[in-house]
Amino acid sequence: MKKTYFAVFAAIGAISAPTIAADCSALTKWQSGQVYTGGMEVQHDAFKYTAKWWTLNQDPALNSDPSNVWRNDGRCEPIGTPLPIISLNAPLAQSRHILSSPVAFSATASHPSNVPIQHVEFKVDGVVIATDTTAPYETTWFAAGLGEHLVEAEVVDEAGGRATTGMRTISVVVDDILVPPTGFKVVGYFPSWQGQVADIQFDKLTHINYSFLLPNADGSLQPLENLTKMQQLVTAAQAAGVKVGIAVGGWNGGDDSAFETFASSPQGRATFIRNLMAFVEQYQLDGVDMDWEYPDPGASANNYALLMKELSVELKAKGKFLTAAVVALGYTGGGVLESVFNDVDFLNLMAYDANNGDHANYQYAVDSIAYWQGRGLSKEKTVLGVPFYSRPTWQAYRTLVAQDAANACRDTDGTSYYNGIPTIRAKTQLALDTAGGIMNWELSHDTSGPASLLTAKWEVVQGLTPSYQCDGSGGPTEPTCASLQIDPSQYVAYPTLPNGDHAAAGQRVSHQQAVYKANWWTRAKPGSDQSWQLVCKF
Incomplete structure (x- = not known):
């Protein structure tokens, strides 16, 4: 950072x-x-x-x-x-299905060389539940077994070529009450030098790290910039059930000499930890996020490991958390030894700043998670970082959206490269599937309202219908019923549902000046989760 x-x-x-x-x-x-x-x-x-x-x-x-x-x-x-191509259209990733209810499976399969498709297999937890030999390729599975299941589809052509959609996770539940993933973290950094506490969406966060507290070479601490602001943050966040940590270090112009000096001796580490613990307790913080950028492999890595172990002992004795911001991957990743994984509650992977242009694409996020988990970091302790800013112009996402609302649905405006809403949603889904949380640098760069990136993340985490629609070609869209020649009065109005207590896949209802279509069997309120799709507004 x-x-x-x-x-x-x-x-x-x-x-x-x-x-x-x-x-x-x-x-x-x-x-x-x-x-x-x-x-x-x-x-x-x-x-x-x-x-x-x-x-x-x-x-x-x-x-x-x-x-x-x-x-x-x-x-x-x-x-x-060439091999055949297949995509899984339904069920949606992270969708929730009531026990014994029908779950619609559908896939699209084709072949770039027009080799005939022999069949498509649908699988749940690796077991074939149905085989379909003709398009449209689809089947119905009756939800069984409470908890999470892995679903996929595989296509076979007449030449024996195979391709798979890859696995996605769905859940079988006893009712349609929305429950967020247990233990999933949504972390935001909040800087001392910009942003207002009153603008933070506390209801969409689990952790906030105030940035940055800087150490001196002897283990003492420099005065914190904008201390009053941090105190306001602690009061507001904790009242909303959000944990607040102090982020120590940061990029600091690339100067990590203070860390190198005090961490190299037992006395220096002890002095630093004593001062930091006093700071945490004085201001009633919930924990510490260590942001030493970066310990190098070798002596620095050993000193960093000792520092984290000793600090972890002190924080855990007080019921406080310890996390760390780490490089996405590469040489300096080796400055964080595997022993550190046992000492932290989780690591925040800074999967951005890969270069000066397209610095935070989806593949970089995939590679970052693979790098750390390949070294032994658990899924639960992996928190994927995403940027709320652009490079090389360093413009905040809110500035880009203010210049052109369509920028919310893009990853570039031709000059700046960043993560728009579709990519943020995709990365959040990736984090749900393969990690234990998602993080951003930083909160004051976000915009307010439906185009908020934090809102986009939270909606994916909660399984909610997106509040900001992108049309797939780089622009927002919110279709009107008149433009689609749809008469809303022909559909029952919620809380009435087409089948009394539920709606089946494809059935429509009207609710709050909008028409919704059920993606599968559901009793949920239209628009409250992924079981409904917005058709149009009136």
Whole structure:
């Protein structure tokens, strides 16, 4: 994170497996007893795999999801042989289904070389529940087994080529009461030098880190900038049930010499921890976010590990949290030893600032999660960071939206590169699927109202219908019933539902000057979760 005034990913369905076959003619078969390092390629069970980092005895077929050590590069076929393409249209990721209710599955399958499709298999938790040989490819599953389930679809063509949608998570529940994911964190950084406490959407956050408290080389602390503002934040946040931590360090112009000095000796670490604990208790903070940017591999890494272990002991004794902001991936990631994973409540992955242009694309987020979890960080302790600012212009997202409302639905205005609403939603879904939370730098860069990025994140976390619609081509849209020639009076008005106590997939209702269509069997209030889709407003 820096004290500075600072390609759209379509989150529609899951992306199919590689569609171009891999050339495996020069590859050797994977051997369980052989060590492989990053970049080494093998073939295994008719697929090509590339190692992302050091590995031994990890079966590529079982360890090739985005967070694991192997990358699946496609099926071994003659060069240029295309595979079929498939996307899963329903059910939606993170959708919730009442026990014993019908769950509609549907997929779209095609082939770039017009090879006939033989069939599509629908799977729940790896078990085939149905096979469909003709388009439209669909089936119905009656929700069974409370809790989360993994669903996917796989296509097979008549030449034997296969492709999968990849797995997504759905839940089976006993009723339609909305429950957020247990333990999922929504973290925001709030700087001392800009932004107003009154503008923070506390109801959409679990943690806020006030930035930054700076140390001196002897372990003492510099006076905190805008202390009164932090005290206002603590009072307001804690009243709303949001935890507040103090972020220590930050980019600070690249000067981490104070950390290097005091962390190198037991006396220096003890002095720093004593002063920091006094600060935390004096101002009734809930914890500490360590933001040393960055300890390098070697002596600094060892000193950082000692500091985090010793600080963790003191904070946990007081019931306080300890987190850390860490680089997305790369060399300085090695400055955080694996032992630190045991000492923190979670790590905030700064998956941005990759370059001076497209600095925070979706793939960078995927790679960051894969890097840290590949080293042993648990899903629950992985918190994905997203930017609320642009590069190279360093403009805040709120400034970009003020210049052009359509910028909310884009990742670039041609000059600035950032994360618009579709990408923020996609990354939040990624965090729900593969991590334990999502973080942003920083809250004052957000805009208010429906185009808020924090709102977009929270709606995904809660499974709510998006309050800001993007039309898929870089602009917002909110269709009117008149423009679609839809007469709202032909539909029952909520709280009445078409079937008495529920609506079935495809049925429509009117509610609060809008028409909604049920995506599947539901008793939920229209617009309250992903079981409903907005059709138009009137």
